[in-house]
Structure formats: structure tokens, C-alpha cells
Amino acid sequence: MDDRELRAFTSIAEFGRMDLAAKELGYSQPALSYQIRRLESALGAALLTRGPTGVELTIAGQLILPTARATLVLIEGMKQTAGVADRRR
Amino acid sequence: MDDRELRAFTSIAEFGRMDLAAKELGYSQPALSYQIRRLESALGAALLTRGPTGVELTIAGQLILPTARATLVLIEGMKQTAGVADRRR
DNA sequence: GGTTATTACGATGGACGTAATGATC
DNA sequence: GATCATTACGTCCATCGTAATAACC
16 A cells, blocks of 8 residues: 555545546546555455546545545654654764 | 555564564565665655664664554554445445 | 675566546536 | 546556675674
């Protein structure tokens, strides 16, 4: 599992649409679609129901969303901590 | 950043050696070395000091270790949650 | 010389963009 | 037919193992 996939998921959850999330993150639409499929595969569950008007979160998607956000916060924290520690070496 | 890299880091931190961690995780020694370099690159900081007797954690490595473990716990939680939710769909 | 980590290199699979297709309104 | 997502396909980079090298006890 990659943090880019988590970012893709949280962004899609906010927009309710893949195309906007793709634009926001700087990916093409197929690339983002691929990332979500990768994440679903890693988690063993469908996260979104797709449609021509956008996407909706499945139950599983709704349940993991807060943890996905928390995970991204931890990762950001590690980056900051590591960067600061390295600079003071 | 990938969760395999975090697992590699925590395992190396526990053993204090890369070869044992590699064996535990089912990777070759070069593969694990590569994963750590990737993680260091993603974090922008050196995590280990390498030597012929094993490795030691840098300050940055010591600081992020608890957060790395916490991140892995969250990821495991997402897998469990998603799996259970998907099964009850 | 034995132990541990890195470098070199070739092979396989992953991740991406563009273009084309599918589906729904 | 416009909109949003997926599939197809080609390309480039990531990741791995094996083999060779480097460094320290």
C-alpha cells in the first residue's frame, strides 16, 4: 500500500468525483482509477461505487476514510520529524 | 512511501541487522537495502548508520520509529475493517 | 576468512499518459 | 452528445534476485 493511493482515496472522497481529484493531484484520470483499484486490491474490499455522475463511498470506504486520513497525518509527521532531525545532525 | 518499507524499517530496528530482517520478511539482502534507501529518500533523512556488524538507528530513525509502528497498526486496522465491511455487504 | 552491507546488472512487473471505448444522463 | 469512468496499449521506472565487491572484525 502506498501513501499516494491513500491521498487519491481521500481526495476522491472529498470531491465525489475522480476527474477533479485527478486534476487536484496532478494525475490523469486513468492513473487515479488505477490507484484506487490497487488500494481496493490491497484492502480486499470495494471502496467506491462508480457511476457517470461521479462516485460514492461503499460502507467499507466510509469506515476506513477516517483511518486513511489519520495515516496520512502520521506519514506527514514522520516526514517533518525526519527532516528536522536530519538537519540538526 | 510504501508499507513494505515501513515494515522493513521496523524489522531492521528490532534485529539491529539487515540480514536477519531480510530473512524474516522473505527478501534478499539487496532488496531490503533498496527498500530502506527508498524510505530514506521519501523522508529526506538518513535512518540508519551501516556497518559490518549491523546497523544503528540515527536520531531521525529513533524519532520516527514509534510513528512508523503506529502507521502500520492503522494500516492493519484498515485491512481488517475493510474486509469485515465487505463481507457483510 | 567470516560476516554484513552495498553495487552491478539483467529480468519482470508496476505506474503512468494518450487515445479509444463504455455507460449514463 | 456531454460527462465521467474504464480499457487498451506503449513506455519508462521500480523492484527483485543472483553475483560480485567493499569494509570491517
